[in-house]
Amino acid sequence: xxxxxxxxxxxxxxxxxxxxxxxxxxxxxxxxxxxxxxxxxxxxxxxxxxxxxxxxxxxxxxxxxxxxxxxxxxxxxxxxxxxxxxxxxxxxxxxxxxxxxxxxxxxxxxxxxxxxxxxxxxxxxxxxxxxxxxxxxxxxxxxxxxxxxxxxxxxxxxxxxxxxxxxxxxxxxxxxxxxxxxxxxxxxxxxxxxxxxxxxxxxxxxxxxxxxxxxxxxxxxxxxxxxxxxxxxxxxxxxxxxxxxxxxxxxxxxxxxxxxxxxxxxxxxxxxxxxxxxxxxxxxxxxxxxxxxxxxxxxxxxx
Numbered sequence: 514x515x516x517x518x519x520x521x522x523x524x525x526x527x528x529x530x531x532x533x534x535x536x537x538x539x540x541x542x543x544x545x546x547x548x549x550x551x552x553x554x555x556x557x558x559x560x561x562x563x564x565x566x567x568x569x570x571x572x573x574x575x576x577x578x579x580x581x582x583x584x585x586x587x588x589x590x591x592x593x594x595x596x597x598x599x600x601x602x603x604x605x606x607x608x609x610x611x612x613x614x615x616x617x618x619x620x621x622x623x624x625x626x627x628x629x630x631x632x633x634x635x636x637x638x639x640x641x642x643x644x645x646x647x648x649x650x651x652x653x654x655x656x657x658x659x660x661x662x663x664x665x666x667x668x669x670x671x672x673x674x675x676x677x678x679x680x681x682x683x684x685x686x687x688x689x690x691x692x693x694x695x696x697x698x699x700x701x702x703x704x705x706x707x708x709x710x711x712x713x714x715x716x717x718x719x720x721x722x723x724x725x726x727x728x729x730x731x732x733x734x735x736x737x738x739x740x741x742x743x744x745x746x747x748x749x750x751x752x753x754x755x756x757x758x759x760x761x762x763x764x765x766x767x768x769x770x771x772x773x774x775x776x777x778x779x780x781x782x783x784x785x786x787x788x789x790x791x792x793x794x795x796x797x798x799x800x801x802x803x804x805x806x807x808x809x810x811x812x813x814x815x816x
Contacts, residue, residue, distance in 0.1 A: 519630060519658070519659075520658065520659025521593070521594045521614075521615040521617075521630070521658055521659060522549060522552075522553065522556070522594055522655065522658045522659040522660060523552075523553070523659040524593075525553070525556060525592075525593040525594040525615075526555075526556065526557065526593055527556070527557045527558075527559065527577075527590060527591055527592045527593055527594075528549060528556055528557070528558050528559070528592060528593070528594045528595075528596065529558075529559045529561065529580075529587065529590055529592035529594065529595040529596065529608075529611055529613060530542065530545075530546060530558060530559070530560045530561065530596050530598060531561045531582075531587075531595065531596065531597045531598060531599055531604045531607055531608050532560060532561065532562055532598045532599055533561065533562060533563050533566075533582055533599045533601070533603060533604055534562070534563050534565070534566055534599070535566065535757065536566060536569065536738075536756075536757025536758070536760070536761075537647070537756065537757040537759075537760045537781070538598075538599075538647065539562060539566045539569040539570070540569055540668045540670065540757065540760040540761060540764055541646075541647045541648045541651065541668060541760060541784060542560075542598055542651050543569075543570070543573065543575075543668045543669045543670065543764070544648045544651070544652055544665050544666050544667065544668055544669070544784070544785070545598070545648075545651040545652045545654065545655050545665075546558055546560070546573075546575050546576065546669075547575050547666055547669050548652055548655045548656075548660050548663070548665070548666070549575075549655050549660055550575040552655075552659075552660045552661060557577040557578070558575060558576050558577055558578075559576070559577060559578040559579075559580050559590040559592065560576055560578070560579050560580065561580045561581075561582050561586070561587060561604075561607060562579060562580075562582070563582055564581070565738075566738070567579055567738075568737070568738035568739045568742065569670065569738070571671070571739065572670075572671030572672070573669055573670075573671055575669065578590060582603060582607060583607075584606075584607065584610050587607050587610070587611045587612075588610065588611060588612045590611075591612070592611055592612070592613040593613055593614055593615065594613055594614075594615040594616075594617065594658070595607075595608045595611040595613035595615070595616045595617065596608075596617045596618070596654060596658070597616075597617065597618040597619075597622065597627070597628065598651055598654070600618065600619065600622040600623070600624075602624060605618065605622065605623075605624030605627035605628075606624075606627065608627050608628065609624075609626075609627030609628070615629065615630055616628045616629050616630065617629075617630040617631075617632055617654070617658060618630075618631065618632065619631070619632045619633075619634075619654070620632060620633060620634070621634070630658070632653075632654045632657050632658070633657060635649060635650045635653040635654075638653040638654075638656055638657050639653055639656075643779075644777055644779040644780050645780065646779065646780055646781075646782070646784060647780055647781060647784075648665055648668065648784045648785070649665055652665040665785075666785065667763070667764060667766070667784065667785030667786060668760065668763065668764035668784060668785060669764065670742055670746075670761060670764040670765060671742075672739065672742040672743040672745075672746045672765070673739075673743045674743075674747075675743055675744065675746055675747025675748075676747075677747065678747060678749070679711065679712060679713060679749065680712055680713040680714070680715050680747075680748055680749065681703075681706050681710075681712040681713070681714050681715070681748055681749060681750040681751070681752060681814075682715055682717055682744060682745050682748040682750070682751050682752075682753070682758070682762070682767075683699055683702070683703055683714050683715065683716045683717070683727075683730075683751075683752050683753060684716075684717055684718070684751070684752070684753030684754060684756060684758040684759070685699040685716060685718070685724070685726075685727065685753065685754065686718045686719070686722045686754065686756070687754035687755065687756045688756065691774045691775055691796070691797060692754055692755055692756070692773075692774045692775070692776065692797065693754055693774075693797065694754055694772045694774075694797050694798070694800060694805075695798050696726035696727070697726075697802075698800065698801075698802045698805065699716075699726075699727070699752070700726065700727065700729075701802040701806075702752055702802055702805050702806055702809065703716075703727070703730055705806050705809070706750070706752075706809070710750075710809070710814060712749055712750060712814070713731065714730045714731070715730070715731045715732075715733060715744065715748075716730055716731070716732045716733070717732075717733045717734075717736070717741060717744065717745075717758065718732070718733075718734050718735075719734070719735060720734060720735030721735070722734065741758065741761065742761060742765075745758060745761045745762050745765060745767060746765040746767070748762070748767050749767070749768075749814055750767065750768055750769075750770070750809065750812070750814045751767050751768070751769040751770065752769075752770045752772075752805065752809065753769070753770075753771060753772070754771070754772055754774075754797075755771055755772065755773045755774065755776050755778075755781055759771045759783060760783070760784065762783070762786070762788075763783035763784055763785060763786040763788060764785075764786075766786050767786070768786065768787065768788055768789075768812045768814055769783045769786065769788040769789070770788065770789045770791065770805060770808045770809055770812065771783060771788065771789070771790055771791070772791045772792075772793075772797065772800055772805060773790055773791065773792040773793065773797075774793050774796070774797035775793075775797075778790045778792060787812075788812070789808035789809075789811055789812060790808075791804050791805050791808050
């Protein structure tokens with residue numbers, strides 16, 4: 514079934530959003546959720562997410578329930594409409610067995626039999642052939658399912674108030690080597706921030722990631738996600754590789770400088786907050802520190 518003339522979210526009481534992982538994808542799902550809630554204040558929205566990323570959605574008044582990725586939890590929510598924003602086998606299974614009368618997924622997903630409503634390509638929904646940002650991709654599904662077409666908002670995250678000011682968060686790690694700018698570049702940028710911007714650099718990483726190259730600076734390793742949100746929300750600047758924390762910064766309106774290797778910034782760049790992208794023309798190691806420093810200068814950030 515296609516979505517032509519079909520607007521199930523306009524009458525739904527409960528809508529289930531299946532977004533299992535990962536950090537950036539979860540953050541960039543929140544604009545679509547907000548569009549739905551803004552269009553239907555009375556609707557209850559449940560989000561299915563793995564425990565590691567639950568904190569992305571905590572504190573968000575748009576969301577009525579944060580659910581574990583189990584059939585029991587999903588069926589217990591009692592959704593009228595289930596929307597699969599993940600597309601993998603587990604997400605399709607959860608959507609298919611959700612009990613929802615309308616089970617929607619993008620037409621390019623492999624497990625199409627799990628859905629009785631196929632969402633067209635985002636380009637078709639938006640009416641333009643160009644690379645579509647991830648936030649636009651998910652928001653387009655809401656437009657296809659009945660939310661009135663409108664500007665797509667910034668991602669929405671919520672955190673406890675930070676207890677300090679005058680610092681920059683630096684995220685020097687990434688999922689793959691080709692997305693990881695060399696540590697020496699981050700050190701040079703951090704020293705520049707101290708010297709010329711009076712900002713204290715704070716380096717962050719997940720548990721097990723090595724920050725020994727930044728021993729001369731404050732380092733935070735393995736902090737819970739809610740603490741990472743709090744820390745980033747109070748920063749004056751974010752500098753990091755193309756990865757989830759960059760999307761957290763943009764969600765909080767923190768000016769981001771993001772260093773890109775092979776990924777396309779038009780799909781994965783900072784959404785909704787003015788920032789700077791420094792893109793490698795070859796290997797990410799070839800990006801010169803002066804380019805990143807120039808991007809910081811362009812943002813006119815101060816403590």
